[in-house]
Amino acid sequence: xxxSTFLALVVAFLAGASGAPEPQVGPMDPYVAGAVxxxxxxxxxxxxxxxxxxxxxxxxxxxxxxxxxxMIFLQExxxxxxxxxxxxxxxxxxxxxxxxxxxxxxxLFRTRYDERVVALQARLNKPIDLTNDETFYWDRADxxxxxxxxxxxxxxxxxxxxxxxxxxxxxxxxxxxxxxxKERYERRLSDWLALTxxxxxxxxxxxxxxxxxxxxxYFAPATNDNFDIDISNSVEGIGxxxxxxxxxxxxxxxxxxxxxxxxxxxxxxxxxxSVAQGPEPFEDVVExxxxxVVKLIRGKKGTDVRLLVWPSGAVDPAERVEITITRxxxxxxxxxxxxxxVEVKGAGGVVKVGVIDLPSFYxxxxxxxxxGATADVAALLADFREKGVDAVxxxxxxxxxGSLDEALGISGLFLPGGPVVxxxxxxxxxxxxxxxxxxxxxDGPLVVLTTQVSASAxxxxxxxxxxxxxxxxxxxxxxxxxxxxxxxxDLEPVVAKVFRVRAKEPLGALKVTIQKFYRASGGxxxxxxxxxxxxxxxxxxxxxxxxxxxxxxxxxxxxxxxxRYTPVGDLRPLLPEIxxxxxxxxxxxxxxxxxxxxxxxxxxxxxxxxVLDLESRRAEKAQLEEELPxxxxxxxxxxxxxxxxxxxxxxVGR
Numbered sequence: 001x002x003x004s005t006f007l008a009l010v011v012a013f014l015a016g017a018s019g020a021p022e023p024q025v026g027p028m029d030p031y032v033a034g035a036v037x038x039x040x041x042x043x044x045x046x047x048x049x050x051x052x053x054x055x056x057x058x059x060x061x062x063x064x065x066x067x068x069x070x071m072i073f074l075q076e077x078x079x080x081x082x083x084x085x086x087x088x089x090x091x092x093x094x095x096x097x098x099x100x101x102x103x104x105x106x107x108l109f110r111t112r113y114d115e116r117v118v119a120l121q122a123r124l125n126k127p128i129d130l131t132n133d134e135t136f137y138w139d140r141a142d143x144x145x146x147x148x149x150x151x152x153x154x155x156x157x158x159x160x161x162x163x164x165x166x167x168x169x170x171x172x173x174x175x176x177x178x179x180x181x182k183e184r185y186e187r188r189l190s191d192w193l194a195l196t197x198x199x200x201x202x203x204x205x206x207x208x209x210x211x212x213x214x215x216x217x218y219f220a221p222a223t224n225d226n227f228d229i230d231i232s233n234s235v236e237g238i239g240x241x242x243x244x245x246x247x248x249x250x251x252x253x254x255x256x257x258x259x260x261x262x263x264x265x266x267x268x269x270x271x272x273x274s275v276a277q278g279p280e281p282f283e284d285v286v287e288x289x290x291x292x293v294v295k296l297i298r299g300k301k302g303t304d305v306r307l308l309v310w311p312s313g314a315v316d317p318a319e320r321v322e323i324t325i326t327r328x329x330x331x332x333x334x335x336x337x338x339x340x341x342v343e344v345k346g347a348g349g350v351v352k353v354g355v356i357d358l359p360s361f362y363x364x365x366x367x368x369x370x371x372g373a374t375a376d377v378a379a380l381l382a383d384f385r386e387k388g389v390d391a392v393x394x395x396x397x398x399x400x401x402g403s404l405d406e407a408l409g410i411s412g413l414f415l416p417g418g419p420v421v422x423x424x425x426x427x428x429x430x431x432x433x434x435x436x437x438x439x440x441x442x443d444g445p446l447v448v449l450t451t452q453v454s455a456s457a458x459x460x461x462x463x464x465x466x467x468x469x470x471x472x473x474x475x476x477x478x479x480x481x482x483x484x485x486x487x488x489x490d491l492e493p494v495v496a497k498v499f500r501v502r503a504k505e506p507l508g509a510l511k512v513t514i515q516k517f518y519r520a521s522g523g524x525x526x527x528x529x530x531x532x533x534x535x536x537x538x539x540x541x542x543x544x545x546x547x548x549x550x551x552x553x554x555x556x557x558x559x560x561x562x563x564r565y566t567p568v569g570d571l572r573p574l575l576p577e578i579x580x581x582x583x584x585x586x587x588x589x590x591x592x593x594x595x596x597x598x599x600x601x602x603x604x605x606x607x608x609x610x611v612l613d614l615e616s617r618r619a620e621k622a623q624l625e626e627e628l629p630x631x632x633x634x635x636x637x638x639x640x641x642x643x644x645x646x647x648x649x650x651x652v653g654r
Contacts, residue, residue, distance in 0.1 A: 028495070029201050032507050034097035035494040036205045036218055037089075044212045045426040045484065045513045046555065054211060055088040061207035061552070062105070069140045069247075071155045072112050075147050081105060092208075102204040112152075117185060119153045120160060124182050128164065130174065130614040136162040138247075138317075139608040162610040165617050169318035184284055191289055202508075213513050214551035215486050221506040237298040238305065238325045240266065245545065247286055248272070248310070249293045253400045253453070256359030257336070258328075265323045267539075268453055269312025269546060272297075273320070276306040299327050313539055315601045316624045317610070318617070336362065337373060339380035341387055346649030347581075353648045354384035354392045355641070361402030361410070361457040373402070374409030381413060381441045391445035391648035394461075397475060397640060401456025401482070408433055411464045413441040414471065419563035420464045422518040423485070430518075432563045445651035446471040449644040450532060452540035452547050455480035459525040460517060466530065467521045469569035472578065472651065473530060474644045476538030481548035483526030484555060485515035516555065522562040526555055533575055534582050534647060536640055537592050542599040578650055585646060591639035598628060 041050045048054060059081055067073050084101050091098040136158040137143070146152040160181060167177035198220045205218035239258020242249050248271035254261040274282035275296040285293045297305055307323045338357045343350050356377055364372045371379075384392060404421075411420045412435030419432040448462050448471045459479045465471035491507040517525050527548050540546045548554050586592045601624060611617050 026197050026201075028501070028503055028505075028507060029197065030097040030099055031495045031499045031501050032201065032491055033092055033099055033102075033205055034094070035491045035498060035507075036208065036510055037092040037097070038498055039489060039494060039510050039512060040209060040212055040216065041093075043426075043489070043512050043514060044216060045515060046212060047426045048212060050089045050093060052086045052089060056085050057211040057553070058088060058208045059085045059101070061211050062101075062204060064141065065203050065207050066105070066109050067145075069155075069159075070143045070145045071140065071152060071159070072109065072116060073145050074112065074149065074152065075145050077108055077112065078145050080108065099201070099204070102200060106200050115149060116152060116156055117188070119149075120156050121182075121185060123157060123160065124178060124185070128161065128174075128178065130161060130165055130168075130612065132161065132612040134158065134161075134612045136610045136612060137608055138162070138610065158612065161612045165610065165612065165614050166318050168614060169617060169621060170320050180284060184286065187284070188287070191292070209510065209512070211553055213484065213553055213555050214548075215482075215484055215511070216513050217511045218508065219488075219511065220508045237327055238266075239328075240297075242272070242290060242294065242297075244290050245271070249285055249288065249290060250545075251309075251312075254398075256398070259325050261359075263323065263325050265321065266307065266309065266325070267312050269540075269543060271310040271312075272307050273310055274308040276308075278304045278306070282306070282308055301328055303327050312543065313598060315598055315605060315628060316621050318621055337376040337380060339383065341384065341389055342645055344645045344649040346646070346652060348653055351390040351649045351652045352388060353645050354380070354387070354389040355395060355645070356380050356392065357395045358410070359399055361399070361404075361406040363403045363406060372409070373406040374413065377410055378413055378441050384442070389444075390652045391447070392442055393447045393449060393641070393644050393648050394471070395449045395641060395644070396454050396458040396462065397449045397451045399454050399458040400480075401458055404433070404457060404460070407457035407460045408435055409437075411435055411461050412437050412439075414443075414446060414465060415468055416440050416568060418468070418565045419520050421460045421520065422522075422560065422563055423515050424518060424560060425515050430560060432520075445648055445654075447644050447648045447651070448473050449640060450475035450479050450530065451538050451640070452476045452478065452480060452529075452543075455482040459483065459530050462530045463519040463521075463525055466533070467519055467567070468565065469567040469571055472534060472571055472575070472647060473532040474534045474582075474647055475532045475536060475640060476540055477535055478531050478547065479525075479529035480546075481525065481527045481529035481554075483517040483524050483529075483548075484513045485517070486511050486513050488512075513555070518560050520563045520565045523559045524557050527557040533571070534579055536582070536586060536643055537595045537599070538640065539595060541595070542602045574651070574654055578647060581650055582643060582647055585643060589639055589643075591637055592643075594628065595639070601627060 037050050063073065063078070063081060081101065088101055091100060146155060163181060164174065164177045167180055168174055172180065202218060202220040209216040209218050238260040239255035240260045241252040241255075243252050244250070251266060251268050251270045251272070253268055254266065260266045272293065273286055274284050275293065276282040277299070283296065285296065297307075299305060304324055304326050307325065309321050309323060310317065311319060311321050337359075340355050342353050342355055344353050358373065358377065361373050381392070408420050415435050417435050417438040420435050422430055422432045424430045446465070448465055450458065450462050450473060454462070454475070459482070462473050462479060466473050488509050488511045490509050492503050495507060496502050519525060529547065605624065611620065
């Protein structure tokens with residue numbers, strides 16, 4: 001699996017031009033590198049030393065960042081790097097840190113990349129045959145590097161033909177597809193010329209930080225500024241978090257209530273292939289650096305941006321969807337909890353179920369009249385009581401997390417006090433975090449809906465309500481599995497203290513993992529997430545990139561001693577019958593049937609393998625479309641929520 005966060009930085013390198021200026025080490029860069037190495041060694045949760053073993057991991061991450069497809073460097077180049085792996089840690093922890101591998105390695109990368117681009121540009125000016133009895137494997141993350149320049153050029157030829165076929169299947173003629181490819185390589189040239197020394201340093205140090213765990217990241221000054229903008233939710237854009245995954249810009253999450261979320265078409269995991277400003281022509285963004293893609297998507301409030309995406313749920317890699325989103329200022333008030341009362345036909349008659357849609361664990365925004373998530377959910381529960389609901393569904397199926405305090409507070413609305421979650425730091429110190437309020441706002445039947453994108457604070461709430469026997473957890477095979485805590489540290493004071501050097505300009509920051517979360521029952525929510533009591537087919541089934549386990553070097557699952565807590569119920573005796581009823585409904589539901597068949601087809605059809613014969617690919621695409629069951633008329637239905645409502649009805653009276 002390609003690395004995620006720091007590959008967002010690497011696309012700047014994927015463009016070539018002889019004579020392009022080479023990044024040089026800035027006067028403060030060695031000290032920045034030394035500060036990052038020092039902080040990771042002493043502040044990271046794992047307390048792993050920066051030694052030869054870690055340096056080997058770091059080198060592998062750096063090479064995968066520069067050359068994720070293993071198509072640029074040659075095996076002799078890899079030998080050059082490996083001979084220097086044992087010096088990388090020593091260089092960084094020296095009294096005056098050194099960056100030999102970062103700089104010499106970059107020069108070697110540039111040489112090889114220039115060679116590949118020159119050869120490919122020459123091939124683009126010749127007739128290209130798309131009737132070959134060959135295949136190309138997109139995912140070469142674990143493949144060997146080519147032994148020679150000729151072997152590398154052959155890999156680039158195969159990739160080019162695969163790109164052309166996908167473009168033609170998307171509606172282009174072969175001539176148009178070739179011109180599009182030429183434009184892409186011309187754009188890479190301009191990207192290359194825009195490369196700065198900071199880009200090189202950022203890739204090198206983020207490869208180091210993500211060797212400790214995937215959520216620890218070095219931010220160069222400009223990246224740190226963007227991070228501050230993103231977390232303030234004040235950007236006029238579409239409200240989406242993006243990263244680079246391999247060759248593509250991928251949607252990680254949507255800001256709840258933001259323009260993209262309200263439009264309802266863009267989904268986590270979608271790959272953005274092209275961007276257009278209003279009615280203007282699309283601009284290709286495959287293998288484009290992330291900050292350039294973000295600049296294209298952001299824009300003036302009230303204007304439209306069009307995205308051409310490869311949908312995450314697509315069975316065939318040639319499937320494309322065009323999405324139009326109107327840019328707006330993204331603000332937290334748009335992501336507040338919402339409630340409704342739904343009448344559900346259960347086995348014993350019609351029951352009233354209150355549904356709380358909780359898209360995030362938000363806090364009260366300064367200077368506003370709004371409330372935090374806990375207060376809003378409490379108000380909804382009070383309204384439900386007045387309306388005489390029989391059961392409640394807490395929908396966290398798209399909740400990526402948020403405030404820990406709000407997670408504690410919302411758990412407490414359903415619990416009579418006690419430890420909700422435990423936090424352990426790198427020194428092994430454990431701190432239980434409590435619901436201090438003995439008041440219970442809802443003590444009736446409760447269902448919590450989750451999916452594989454429910455993360456962090458969502459997992460804390462789901463785990464607590466499951467441990468206390470307070471709710472039936474329903475949803476995808478597991479939650480996301482993000483059970484760690486990060487802090488962001490500015491590097492200027494560290495450089496001043498460690499190296500006695502004062503910077504005249506910002507040096508960036510390090511986001512570092514410092515703690516892990518554990519359930520009241522002792523198990524971590526890290527990596528394994530929360531397994532629902534009733535597992536349903538999910539839109540995220542079969543995707544190896546959606547959960548924590550898909551990331552490189554995630555911290556492991558483990559457990560500590562349980563906290564002192566007293567369950568308030570035991571729903572386990574009810575689960576066999578509830579699961580049996582649910583399974584019968586799922587088997588008869590056409591939306592679930594389509595979901596399941598799409599998962600099966602994705603497993604049967606290896607999307608990483610492209611047949612380099614245009615007519616064979618056309619036939620393959622048509623067959624896949626024929627085998628996928630058609631959607632019912634109500635294509636906007638939410639089968640997971642519908643089933644959660646039915647399960648809530650099943651709980652009434654038990």
